[in-house]
Amino acid sequence: xxxxxxxxTISDDDxxxxxxxxxxxxxxxAEVVRxxxxxxxxxxxxxxxxxxxxxxxxxxxxxEGLAYQQRLRSEWR
Numbered sequence: 001x002x003x004x005x006x007x008x009t010i011s012d013d014d015x016x017x018x019x020x021x022x023x024x025x026x027x028x029x030a031e032v033v034r035x036x037x038x039x040x041x042x043x044x045x046x047x048x049x050x051x052x053x054x055x056x057x058x059x060x061x062x063x064e065g066l067a068y069q070q071r072l073r074s075e076w077r
Contacts, residue, residue, distance in 0.1 A: 008033075 010018070022029045062068055 018029050018032060021027075022032055025032075027035075
């Protein structure tokens with residue numbers, strides 16, 4: 001995986017908190033930022049997934065889904 005260095009602008013309060021958190025936990029500031037971005041991306045992905053589930057809820061109109069799957073799969077034998 002390729003990485004890139006980037007410059008971000010954050011408030012003085014956020015910078016102070018980041019420095020303090022880094023010092024307290026022993027985790028470098030850059031790693032804290034990377035972890036935060038990763039968690040935000042995961043949260044966003046879950047949010048999109050749940051939204052899609054909500055949008056598609058109730059569209060199956062062919063009866064009980066498990067029975068339908070089992071009937072189709074029984075043809076595979």
